[in-house]
Amino acid sequence: MTYTYHIECPYSDKWNAFVKGRTLGYCQGYMDAMRGQRPGIHLRLVRSDGKVVDEVFAQDDVGIGQVAGWPTAQQYEAAAERALARAKTIRAEYNLRNRKK
Numbered sequence: 001m002t003y004t005y006h007i008e009c010p011y012s013d014k015w016n017a018f019v020k021g022r023t024l025g026y027c028q029g030y031m032d033a034m035r036g037q038r039p040g041i042h043l044r045l046v047r048s049d050g051k052v053v054d055e056v057f058a059q060d061d062v063g064i065g066q067v068a069g070w071p072t073a074q075q076y077e078a079a080a081e082r083a084l085a086r087a088k089t090i091r092a093e094y095n096l097r098n099r100k101k
Contacts, residue, residue, distance in 0.1 A: 038063030
């Protein structure tokens with residue numbers, strides 16, 4: 001039997017598929033790319049028969065990029081500043097899209 005695959009994320013107390021009807025290789029590549037994203041949401045790779053093949057769990061920590069050794073306080077502070085700037089941009093874009101006319 002040939003399967004198709006999709007990727008789901010939690011949305012409004014249910015799982016919402018957003019990458020649909022793809023091959024296993026495509027979906028695995030997407031999941032691998034998302035593993036390194038911090039912060040990141042919980043994702044599931046699901047086969048067309050409903051079997052969950054892979055999961056990437058939510059990450060709340062801010063990623064600071066590649067660091068040789070232990071990150072310094074300054075590196076964490078810089079990462080936090082970048083995260084806050086990105087959050088401000090995301091919020092502004094969301095408000096612009098969802099503005100009531």
